[in-house]
Amino acid sequence: MTITDHPLVKKYLAAVARETAGLSPERRNELLADLEEHIAVALAEASASGDDEIRTVLARLGDPRTIAATALGEELPTPRVSRGRTLALLGLLAVTGPLTVFAPVLGIPVLIGAIWWLWTAPQWRHRDKAIGTAAALVPLLFLVSQWVVPAGALNFGLGAFLPILLAVPLLPTAAGLYLLWEARRRA
Known part of the structure:
Protein backbone atom coordinates (compact mmCIF):
# COMPACT_ATOMS: atom_id res chain seq x y z
CA MET A 1 0.00 0.00 0.00
CA THR A 2 1.41 3.40 -0.96
CA ILE A 3 1.18 6.35 1.38
CA THR A 4 -1.43 8.00 -0.86
CA ASP A 5 -3.68 4.96 -0.26
CA HIS A 6 -3.91 5.89 3.42
CA PRO A 7 -7.56 6.48 4.49
CA LEU A 8 -6.86 10.08 5.57
CA VAL A 9 -5.31 10.92 2.19
CA LYS A 10 -8.17 9.22 0.33
CA LYS A 11 -10.71 11.16 2.42
CA TYR A 12 -8.87 14.42 1.70
CA LEU A 13 -8.74 13.75 -2.05
CA ALA A 14 -12.40 12.72 -2.07
CA ALA A 15 -13.30 16.01 -0.37
CA VAL A 16 -11.36 17.96 -3.03
CA ALA A 17 -13.07 15.92 -5.76
CA ARG A 18 -16.49 16.69 -4.27
CA GLU A 19 -15.74 20.39 -3.97
CA THR A 20 -14.44 20.63 -7.55
CA ALA A 21 -17.50 19.04 -9.16
CA GLY A 22 -18.00 22.28 -11.13
CA LEU A 23 -14.73 21.85 -13.01
CA SER A 24 -14.52 20.17 -16.35
CA PRO A 25 -13.67 16.47 -15.94
CA GLU A 26 -10.27 16.94 -17.59
CA ARG A 27 -9.31 19.86 -15.34
CA ARG A 28 -10.60 18.09 -12.24
CA ASN A 29 -8.64 14.89 -12.98
CA GLU A 30 -5.51 16.94 -13.66
CA LEU A 31 -5.92 18.83 -10.37
CA LEU A 32 -6.45 15.61 -8.40
CA ALA A 33 -3.43 13.92 -10.00
CA ASP A 34 -1.22 16.95 -9.28
CA LEU A 35 -2.50 17.13 -5.72
CA GLU A 36 -1.93 13.42 -5.14
CA GLU A 37 1.64 13.73 -6.43
CA HIS A 38 2.22 16.78 -4.22
CA ILE A 39 0.87 14.89 -1.20
CA ALA A 40 3.14 11.91 -1.92
CA VAL A 41 6.21 14.18 -2.12
CA ALA A 42 5.25 16.13 1.01
CA LEU A 43 4.65 12.93 3.00
CA ALA A 44 7.93 11.45 1.83
CA GLU A 45 9.87 14.61 2.72
CA ALA A 46 8.28 14.72 6.17
CA SER A 47 8.76 10.95 6.63
CA ALA A 48 5.11 10.94 7.68
CA SER A 49 3.68 7.54 8.44
CA GLY A 50 1.39 8.04 11.43
CA ASP A 51 -2.08 9.55 11.35
CA ASP A 52 -1.03 12.70 13.22
CA GLU A 53 1.89 13.35 10.85
CA ILE A 54 -0.33 12.81 7.81
CA ARG A 55 -2.97 15.18 9.23
CA THR A 56 -0.25 17.82 9.71
CA VAL A 57 0.94 17.51 6.10
CA LEU A 58 -2.65 17.67 4.79
CA ALA A 59 -3.40 20.70 6.97
CA ARG A 60 -0.38 22.49 5.46
CA LEU A 61 -1.77 21.86 1.98
CA GLY A 62 -4.95 23.68 2.87
CA ASP A 63 -8.63 23.11 3.23
CA PRO A 64 -10.23 21.20 0.30
CA ARG A 65 -12.76 24.04 -0.12
CA THR A 66 -9.96 26.59 -0.47
CA ILE A 67 -8.20 24.44 -3.05
CA ALA A 68 -11.46 24.01 -4.94
CA ALA A 69 -12.29 27.72 -4.80
CA THR A 70 -8.86 28.54 -6.21
CA ALA A 71 -9.23 25.98 -8.99
CA LEU A 72 -12.78 27.09 -9.79
CA GLY A 73 -11.63 30.70 -9.94
CA GLU A 74 -9.07 29.80 -12.62
CA GLU A 75 -11.51 28.04 -14.92
CA LEU A 76 -14.04 29.75 -17.11
CA PRO A 77 -17.52 29.27 -15.73
CA THR A 78 -19.58 26.53 -17.32
CA PRO A 79 -22.24 27.90 -19.64
CA ARG A 80 -25.55 28.51 -17.95
CA VAL A 81 -28.43 26.63 -19.46
CA SER A 82 -31.88 28.09 -19.18
Missing part, protein backbone atom coordinates in the same frame (compact mmCIF):
# COMPACT_ATOMS: atom_id res chain seq x y z
CA ARG A 83 -34.50 26.12 -17.34
CA GLY A 84 -36.84 26.54 -20.32
CA ARG A 85 -34.37 24.86 -22.71
CA THR A 86 -33.87 21.99 -20.27
CA LEU A 87 -37.62 21.46 -19.88
CA ALA A 88 -38.15 21.72 -23.65
CA LEU A 89 -35.51 19.06 -24.28
CA LEU A 90 -37.00 16.77 -21.64
CA GLY A 91 -40.49 17.28 -23.04
CA LEU A 92 -39.23 16.44 -26.51
CA LEU A 93 -37.49 13.36 -25.14
CA ALA A 94 -40.71 12.29 -23.39
CA VAL A 95 -42.82 12.46 -26.56
CA THR A 96 -40.31 10.45 -28.61
CA GLY A 97 -41.57 7.17 -27.13
CA PRO A 98 -45.23 7.44 -28.10
CA LEU A 99 -44.34 9.09 -31.42
CA THR A 100 -41.84 6.39 -32.34
CA VAL A 101 -44.25 3.55 -31.52
CA PHE A 102 -47.49 5.03 -32.82
CA ALA A 103 -46.29 7.44 -35.58
CA PRO A 104 -42.80 6.30 -36.65
CA VAL A 105 -42.62 8.62 -39.65
CA LEU A 106 -42.75 11.60 -37.29
CA GLY A 107 -41.24 9.90 -34.25
CA ILE A 108 -37.90 8.82 -35.71
CA PRO A 109 -36.80 12.33 -36.82
CA VAL A 110 -37.96 13.73 -33.46
CA LEU A 111 -36.00 10.96 -31.71
CA ILE A 112 -32.84 11.79 -33.67
CA GLY A 113 -33.23 15.49 -32.86
CA ALA A 114 -33.84 14.84 -29.17
CA ILE A 115 -30.77 12.60 -28.88
CA TRP A 116 -28.61 15.15 -30.71
CA TRP A 117 -29.89 17.94 -28.46
CA LEU A 118 -29.29 15.79 -25.38
CA TRP A 119 -25.66 15.12 -26.32
CA THR A 120 -24.95 18.79 -27.02
CA ALA A 121 -26.43 19.95 -23.70
CA PRO A 122 -23.72 20.79 -21.14
CA GLN A 123 -25.68 20.17 -17.94
CA TRP A 124 -25.40 16.38 -17.88
CA ARG A 125 -22.53 13.95 -17.55
CA HIS A 126 -21.83 11.38 -20.27
CA ARG A 127 -23.32 8.67 -18.05
CA ASP A 128 -26.62 10.57 -17.79
CA LYS A 129 -26.68 11.20 -21.53
CA ALA A 130 -26.06 7.50 -22.21
CA ILE A 131 -28.95 6.53 -19.91
CA GLY A 132 -31.26 9.02 -21.64
CA THR A 133 -30.19 7.81 -25.07
CA ALA A 134 -30.68 4.14 -24.19
CA ALA A 135 -34.15 4.77 -22.80
CA ALA A 136 -35.09 6.87 -25.84
CA LEU A 137 -33.97 4.10 -28.21
CA VAL A 138 -36.05 1.34 -26.54
CA PRO A 139 -39.28 2.27 -28.40
CA LEU A 140 -37.40 2.25 -31.71
CA LEU A 141 -35.91 -1.16 -30.92
CA PHE A 142 -39.37 -2.41 -29.96
CA LEU A 143 -40.75 -1.13 -33.26
CA VAL A 144 -37.94 -2.78 -35.24
CA SER A 145 -38.44 -6.06 -33.34
CA GLN A 146 -42.08 -6.06 -34.42
CA TRP A 147 -40.96 -5.95 -38.06
CA VAL A 148 -38.13 -8.46 -37.70
CA VAL A 149 -39.73 -11.15 -35.54
CA PRO A 150 -42.29 -13.14 -37.53
CA ALA A 151 -45.88 -12.73 -36.44
CA GLY A 152 -46.83 -15.29 -33.83
CA ALA A 153 -43.22 -16.24 -32.99
CA LEU A 154 -43.44 -14.41 -29.67
CA ASN A 155 -46.79 -15.44 -28.31
CA PHE A 156 -47.01 -13.55 -25.01
CA GLY A 157 -50.74 -13.32 -25.15
CA LEU A 158 -52.70 -10.11 -24.92
CA GLY A 159 -52.31 -9.94 -21.12
CA ALA A 160 -48.53 -9.56 -21.40
CA PHE A 161 -48.40 -7.62 -24.66
CA LEU A 162 -50.56 -4.68 -23.51
CA PRO A 163 -48.35 -3.80 -20.50
CA ILE A 164 -45.27 -4.00 -22.74
CA LEU A 165 -46.97 -1.81 -25.35
CA LEU A 166 -47.79 0.74 -22.64
CA ALA A 167 -44.42 0.57 -20.83
CA VAL A 168 -42.19 0.93 -23.90
CA PRO A 169 -43.35 4.45 -24.83
CA LEU A 170 -43.07 5.52 -21.19
CA LEU A 171 -39.34 4.71 -20.90
CA PRO A 172 -38.23 7.99 -22.54
CA THR A 173 -40.53 9.83 -20.11
CA ALA A 174 -38.87 8.04 -17.19
CA ALA A 175 -35.47 8.98 -18.64
CA GLY A 176 -36.61 12.58 -18.92
CA LEU A 177 -37.61 12.60 -15.25
CA TYR A 178 -34.24 11.10 -14.31
CA LEU A 179 -32.40 13.76 -16.35
CA LEU A 180 -34.51 16.50 -14.74
CA TRP A 181 -33.60 15.15 -11.31
CA GLU A 182 -29.90 15.02 -12.26
CA ALA A 183 -29.97 18.56 -13.68
CA ARG A 184 -31.52 19.91 -10.48
CA ARG A 185 -29.10 17.95 -8.33
CA ARG A 186 -26.07 19.25 -10.22
CA ALA A 187 -27.31 22.88 -10.31
